[in-house]
Amino acid sequence: MTIGNIESCPVTKEAWEKRAAERESECGGESVYHCLSDNVGRKWEKCVQQSLIKEGFCPIFTSGGYIDWKSCNLSDPTCPNISYKSDQVYKYSACFGKNTPSEKINIFKEDEDSYIGVVIGIIISILLILAAILASIFIYRRWTGKSKGSEEDGEELTNLLPHGLTDEVVREVYVLNGITALENGDVRSIAVLGKFGNSVSSTSRLILRNYAKRMKWKSHQCRFTDIPDTIEEKTIIFVYGWFGFFNDDLCSIVSVQTACQKLEQMLEKTQSVKVIVGMRSDLLKKYHTYLENHSDLLHTEINLDSENVHKKAKLSKYFKEKIKDPCEDSKCECKELTIQMFRKGKDKDIGLPLKINVIARYHDLVPNYIKDWDLLKALSDHITALVENNEMRFVSEWIKYICLKGKFSRSDQFDEKLVKDVGLEIEKDTFDENDVDMRRYIRMRYSDQQNNVSAEEAQYVFWHPFIYICAFHSLYQKDKDLIMRHCNVDAILQLVRPRGFKTSYIEVSADDHAVNMFNNRLRENNLVEKYKGHPLVKL
Structure with missing residues (x-):
């Protein structure tokens, strides 16, 4: 978030921290106060994420608003001689170049010239805004390549x-x-x-x-x-x-x-x-x-974790457009939702963008989500309930198969033994990635789409890892032994922790019986040595 253009930056720890405290309300998330030069020597105060700066380099602001770096003349004793965090640049005065206020009118001086100062301040602010707009247009046109006259590159x-x-x-x-x-x-x-x-x-x-x-x-x-x-x-x-x-x-x-x-x-x-x-x-x-x-x-x-007013406004707009506006039911509980509510639930470890999109895709989750403010529980319960719906039973069985295997590909051998052991009623030829209900949960892996892999060779997975995690939780809650005996090893190592081990929001805890079952499976497949550093694995 741009706070403003200034004449000089603080060059002592005390002055820097004082200025940071004055601007604290304008920073948020992991973004912190910075005062840096840009590539032409102008000084700017902004709230941005810290960056690690290498020895012999100085952080600068680019016109795009992120931190870049430039080399420092190491013959100057005030150049950085060690690596440091970007918000500690005040230690190295060489990074600021000319850093003394000019002897122009002080617009904050409370004397007979204060009125003139205020007017000048307003004029300067307007000019800066106009300059920022013009700069944005220049950068935007440069990026889209309009100067090259290419219609393709000129797309917004x-x-x-x-x-x-x-x-x-x-x-x-x-x-x-x-x-x-x-x-x-x-x-x-x-x-x-x-x-x-x-x-x-x-x-x-x-x-x-x-x-x-x-x-x-x-x-x-x-x-x-x-x-x-x-x-x-x-x-x-x-x-x-x-x-x-x-x-x-x-x-x-x-x-x-x-x-x-x-x-x-x-x-x-x-x-x-x-x-x-x-x-x-x-x-x-x-x-x-x-x-x-x-x-x-x-x-x-x-x-992407840094917060500012523009990002909050974007999320609020997206929240309204994707969740509230499409709903024609005037009595739907979504009408009472606010984006602030999304920030305070048990699922605070999940990013807001994903939360909004999950509720947008599965609008019927709203009542259960409001009940517990727990997106993982709401979606896991939703997946569990699919098996009771005759029209969705086919999709439910494919969800179970892909969760246990980790993926489905027509080019891979279909695991008929797993299908029989688990009691599924699906066959390889019945998979249909174009089925409307199936597409709510499963899609071709993005990298396969990007790399132009054929439908026969492509892997089909859940549209987001979080959807996989919810399917995993659904199966684990219903039958732990099923997961520990049949689920792909990677998912177990990433999502299951032994009892007594601290678990995160998306992890589950396994008792001794489940841990022993998993270790027997690893021994049968000669995988103990490979995963011996994991807390689930017993040597």
């Missing part, structure tokens, strides 16, 4: 967003910031960060697709465990699923470090390849010490 960003409901609401400014960052020749990778359900994947995919379209590059998507050994020049790659596709699996640190090394080697060997890392902000915070050697890969951040 909003027209490039998916039609209908996306997985979560995406703010165009984050997409624009990501593209603008990647356009910097010195930036080879960006990290899109956010809490679970805060549009990390949706935002990353839009940056990927639109950057590739603008630059006429190829694009590729993959999980961090599936990074290709080689990649063509002029390709942008989005890597997701870090530390576990559904949740933290507690034993993937080495795999994550290996993936980071692979990406770094890929960038070293190529000239025109760029990388988007989409990662949960809480997992990066948890494991940041293990990734310190890969800070270059994660240096340029697009943080």
Whole structure:
């Protein structure tokens, strides 16, 4: 959030903290007060997410509103000689350049010139607003490529967003910031960060697709465990699923470090390849010490957790348009809902964008959701109830099969033994991805869509990991043994914790019987050694 253009920034801890306290009400979430120069030396106060700045570099604000960096003349003793957080830049006066107030009229001076000062302040404010508008238009036109006269490149960003409901609401400014960052020749990778359900994947995919379209590059998507050994020049790659596709699996640190090394080697060997890392902000915070050697890969951040008035307004608008406006029932309980209510439930660990979209897709959840303010419980109960509905029983059985297997693909061998053991009444040929009811829950994996995989080879999964988690909870509550005996091992490692182990909102607890059953299964399949670091696994 832009607070205003000023003449100088505070250069002591006391002055910085005093100024931050004065602006505290205008920051929110994980965004904190910053005062930085821009690329032409002007000073700006803004509320943004902290960034880690490397030794010998200074943070600056770009016209897109995010933090970039520039090198500092190390012969100046006031240049940073260690890595530091961006909101500690006051320690390094060289980063501010000329940083003394001019001897112009002080518009805050309470004397006979105060009236003139106020007038000047108003005029300056108007000029700044006009300048910001003109700058925005310039940046927007530069991004859309209108100066090139290309009709294709000239499409508005909003027209490039998916039609209908996306997985979560995406703010165009984050997409624009990501593209603008990647356009910097010195930036080879960006990290899109956010809490679970805060549009990390949706935002990353839009940056990927639109950057590739603008630059006429190829694009590729993959999980961090599936990074290709080689990649063509002029390709942008989005890597997701870090530390576990559904949740933290507690034993993937080495795999994550290996993936980071692979990406770094890929960038070293190529000239025109760029990388988007989409990662949960809480997992990066948890494991940041293990990734310190890969800070270059994660240096340029697009943080989706920061709050400001514009983001709140966007979410409020989306909430109204997707939940309240389409409902024609004047007595529906959704009429009493407010977005503030969504912020205070038991599900506060789930991002607001995902909450809004889930309620929009499954409007019938509203009464049960209001009862407990627990989206996981409401949707899990909804999935459990499907089996009692004769018209939905077919969909319910496919939900169970895909939850246990983790995915469905026509090219994979259909697990007839599982179908028999679990008592399902489905066959491989009965799967229909175009069925209206099926599409409410299941769709082709996004990376397969992006990579133009055929319908025969494609994998079909739940439209969001949270929907999978709700299906998992539904089955676990009904039959723990079914899950521990038949569910895919990755999901169990990510979502089940042994009794006595602290569980998060999306995790479940397993008693000794369930843990022993799972360990017997691991031993039968020679997997104990592979997962020996997990608290569920007994050596």
